[in-house]
Amino acid sequence: MKKFVIDSARLGAAVAAALAFAGSAAGADxxxxxxxxxxxxxxxxxEGKNARDGxxxxxxxxxxxxxxxxxxxxxxxxxxxxxDESTPARTAQLLERLINQDGIKYMLGPYASGPTKAxxxxxxxxxxxxxxxxxxxxxxxxxxxxxxxxALSTSEQYLAPAIHLAAELAHKEGKKPSDLxxxxxxxNDPFSQDIRAGVEEDSKKLGMKIVIDxxxxxxxxxxxxxxxxxKALKPDIIFVSGHTKGAATxxxxxxxxxVNAPMVAMTHCESANLTGKFPGASEGxxxxxxxxxxxxxxxDLYGTxxxxxxxxxxxxxxxxxxxxxxxxxxxxxxxxADAFRRAQSLDPEKLRDALAATDMETFYGHIKFGPAGxxxxxxxxxxxxxxxxxxxxxxxxxxxxxxxxxxxxVE
Amino acid sequence: MWENLQILIxxxxxxVQLILNGLTxxxxxxxxxxxxxxxxxxxxxxxxxxxxxxxxxxxxxYEFGKHGLxxxxxxxxxxxxxxxxxxxxxxxxxxxxxxxxLFTSLLATFGMAIVIQQSLNLVFGxxxxxxxxxxxEIKMFGGMVEITEIRLIAxxxxxxxxxxxxxxxxxxxxGQAIRATAQDARAARVLGVNTDRVYALTYxxxxxxxxxxxxxxxxxWVIQPFYGIAYSVRAFVIVTAAGLGxxxxxxxxxxxxxxxxxxxxxxxxxxxxxATIVGLLxxxxxxxxxxxxxxxxxLQ
Numbered sequence: 269m270k271k272f273v274i275d276s277a278r279l280g281a282a283v284a285a286a287l288a289f290a291g292s293a294a295g296a297d298x299x300x301x302x303x304x305x306x307x308x309x310x311x312x313x314x315e316g317k318n319a320r321d322g323x324x325x326x327x328x329x330x331x332x333x334x335x336x337x338x339x340x341x342x343x344x345x346x347x348x349x350x351x352d353e354s355t356p357a358r359t360a361q362l363l364e365r366l367i368n369q370d371g372i373k374y375m376l377g378p379y380a381s382g383p384t385k386a387x388x389x390x391x392x393x394x395x396x397x398x399x400x401x402x403x404x405x406x407x408x409x410x411x412x413x414x415x416x417x418x419a420l421s422t423s424e425q426y427l428a429p430a431i432h433l434a435a436e437l438a439h440k441e442g443k444k445p446s447d448l449x450x451x452x453x454x455x456n457d458p459f460s461q462d463i464r465a466g467v468e469e470d471s472k473k474l475g476m477k478i479v480i481d482x483x484x485x486x487x488x489x490x491x492x493x494x495x496x497x498x499k500a501l502k503p504d505i506i507f508v509s510g511h512t513k514g515a516a517t518x519x520x521x522x523x524x525x526x527v528n529a530p531m532v533a534m535t536h537c538e539s540a541n542l543t544g545k546f547p548g549a550s551e552g553x554x555x556x557x558x559x560x561x562x563x564x565x566x567x568d569l570y571g572t573x574x575x576x577x578x579x580x581x582x583x584x585x586x587x588x589x590x591x592x593x594x595x596x597x598x599x600x601x602x603x604x605a606d607a608f609r610r611a612q613s614l615d616p617e618k619l620r621d622a623l624a625a626t627d628m629e630t631f632y633g634h635i636k637f638g639p640a641g642x643x644x645x646x647x648x649x650x651x652x653x654x655x656x657x658x659x660x661x662x663x664x665x666x667x668x669x670x671x672x673x674x675x676x677x678v679e
Numbered sequence: 680m681w682e683n684l685q686i687l688i689x690x691x692x693x694x695v696q697l698i699l700n701g702l703t704x705x706x707x708x709x710x711x712x713x714x715x716x717x718x719x720x721x722x723x724x725x726x727x728x729x730x731x732x733x734x735x736x737x738x739x740x741y742e743f744g745k746h747g748l749x750x751x752x753x754x755x756x757x758x759x760x761x762x763x764x765x766x767x768x769x770x771x772x773x774x775x776x777x778x779x780x781l782f783t784s785l786l787a788t789f790g791m792a793i794v795i796q797q798s799l800n801l802v803f804g805x806x807x808x809x810x811x812x813x814x815x816e817i818k819m820f821g822g823m824v825e826i827t828e829i830r831l832i833a834x835x836x837x838x839x840x841x842x843x844x845x846x847x848x849x850x851x852x853x854g855q856a857i858r859a860t861a862q863d864a865r866a867a868r869v870l871g872v873n874t875d876r877v878y879a880l881t882y883x884x885x886x887x888x889x890x891x892x893x894x895x896x897x898x899x900w901v902i903q904p905f906y907g908i909a910y911s912v913r914a915f916v917i918v919t920a921a922g923l924g925x926x927x928x929x930x931x932x933x934x935x936x937x938x939x940x941x942x943x944x945x946x947x948x949x950x951x952x953x954a955t956i957v958g959l960l961x962x963x964x965x966x967x968x969x970x971x972x973x974x975x976x977x978l979q
Contacts (some may be wrong), residue, residue, distance in 0.1 A: 350824060356749055483950035487909040491951065492700040493944025499823075499976045500693050512807045516901050520809065524816055525696075541794040547882040 278453075290518070300336065300343045303350075303367040305362035305374030307379045310354025315593050317377040319402050321584050323599025325378055328532040328633055329569055330601070334418070345605065347533040352378055356386035367449065369618035372396070373616045377418075379593070381405035381459070391415045397620040399603050401596035406462045409640035415567075416641045417623050419599050421648045424466025426556045427507055430652040431470045433554075433662040436506055437673055448476030451503035451529070453494050453518065455510030456483040463509045463535065477619045479503050484510050488519050495527045513541035515619055521525070523549035530674030543656050552675035555658065556648045559632055560616060562659075563649060563666050569585060569602060572629045599632035684797045696824045697793035697941040705937020707899065710892035710909050712917035713841065713929045714885035720923040721881045721979035722777055723863045727788040728768075729914045730884050731795040736761055736893020739805055740810040748897055750810035754836075757890040762764035765886025769879045777878060792907065801906035810897040815878030833895040838886065839929055848926075857881055861924070916956060920963050 290448070295405055304323065307316025327345045335344040352359040357535055359378045366372040377384055377400020384403025389396045392413055399421040409422060454464040461483075464501065471478060479501050483493045495518075500508060503517075506529045508518040515536040522528065523546070537555035561577035570576040576598065580590045587594075594649035603626060608614075611622035627636045633646030650662040652671055656670055661671040711733055718726050739757035740750040754855055785905045806921065814828040848854040859867040860877045868874050896902060896910075914935075921932035936956055943955035 396789045453949065482944075485949065485953050487906070487912075489906065489909075490704060491949070492704070493697070493941045494949045496693060496696050496700065496941070497683065497686075497945055498697070499692060513901055513903070513906075516807050516809060520901075524825065524827045526816065526818070526822055540807065 282289035284487040294322045302374045303348045304376040305350045305352040308351035309662045312354040312379045318591045318593035319597035322594035326598045326601035330381045336605050356382045359383040360386040367394045388413050388416050392592045399600045401600040409642040410489045418642050420596050422642050423462035425648050428461045428507045429662045442614050449503040450477045451480035451498045451508045453482045460509045491521050495525050497670045499527050512536050512540040519546045519549050528677040549655050553653050555651050565633050567630050568628045573631045576631045595632050692820050692823045699826050701941035703834045703940030706834040708913045709837050709930045709933030711914040712933045714888040715914040716918045716929045718885045722878050724784045728792040730910030731792045732889035733893040734892030734907040737897035740894040740897040741808045744810040747822045753894045758887040761884045761890025763891035765883035789947045796904050807901045807903045809901050812898040829898050847878040896909040
């Protein structure tokens, strides 16, 4: 309890300092102030902090290098934050405030798809461009928004590298991708169903057959009926997505019921702590991630992904591992800086066009926006649990280790 | 759907897997179910915190596992702790609402459920937790059917506890006092039964049973501060379908629903598991209405 009080006091002080700094800087005419209404308190407070730490680190790095040069004049970057209390309604209110009262013309995203969904109509209304990195829902990019740009891969791509890897491996074995049979178990919530839609689309393209398509109920943690079916039908691929509960339940019950397939892929492996909880049973499972520090991406500001990892930990010693939320936050500010440089203007409309034309390499991956504003250049990467560690196995271009295939049954 | 049915006919061995899974799933739910039936029958309090008692028991097992002890050892301590907690809850809350109308007791137990959930969330955090029993699996039919030993233990324990409860109710003085209170509290009081103590004991026994169920659930599935609701709902479905005051019927219903749920998941898909259960409950209630009407007609 005491620790909590101290932590929140420190957090409060830090936020107040950040706000005061941003407030004073906003007035100066050699400063470009970005705005963000993001979780400081509420259910996403931890993830919100990750994202903010990423934003702040890039701002610091760019300012240390003299800021952004526009028409021969150097501008420093700053960010004005408000706490949206992790509630979408607050996000929308605070964006109005940032735009109308504080005169912010360049936005960074909030945390999570919900608040981002609430933010998008506001920025569209005022024609203020926003670069976000923490809202992955596919539905954000089907509304025809013009001012929304996302650095991360959207939810329907989460399992795409697994499908493509399966097709690749099938070719190697002299089989056709259309010979492969898929079993899917996805939780019945919008995020997991987004992922399911992506799998369905990709498998259709490759002619794979879906033999099991179960939607897991949200409040029941038993998959035995579905897994009995898997046992009977012997599919080539098992896909599971159901947040931490789904990953933990599937891993445990597959072992208990002696269920296996040549390829098993699921989301939320890291947050379910599969390697810690089920050291044997989790071997060989494939897990998608937005970013990993072992990837070979690099840029001029940070160097390689591993350089970013090291610098981030040095700057914020409270982190043991660097969450991908921080990495994509840091990349968003790089995207803004790049747009300012290319547009050579402070006009939001010109900046929007510059953002739309973004085509850059970062330590977080390649950034290039599609017509809907989502990043179409950065693939999800697939890691496999090998010897209790996560190693990148796909796409093959970025792989650090070969994939173990077929997955061996767990003893 | 037809393809899945064909599998069951072509490879009957999968029926064994479904039935075994169903019975063992049902057994765990039966524990929460007959605790609820007991409290409901005796005190007429519908305990909405049922599933949250289960979660509390689960966290005792989790703590055991965290400190390097086998979570199986948590069964008795969890039951004892929850018995004490039940007693406290009775003294503090239930006692004050037991004579009041239905909504007051529903509100009180619902409030208790929220307090338990949030307290668990504060203490243990919102992460999904499990406990490892360290037991293995039993393979049958050349590995085609596999069932964990912990599930079989849960099943045996459910039957054992039920038999113990029946004996306790029939043979012991306290059991007789409980049954007398359930039949007519006022008459029991007149005859010298301390009904307040009977209520307290019933509520505590229920909490203890839930605690034991929670320990098993932590080893079979997962626990989380807010997952109790699923067990509360299932306990209500079981008791509503089985009727009060008949322990054997409660257990049979719980096991039956467990098996039906597995079949529904296999044939129709996991998304229909709960719908099947609730649909079945509806059918039972309608059928019971019709049967009652016929009885009334016969009486006229």
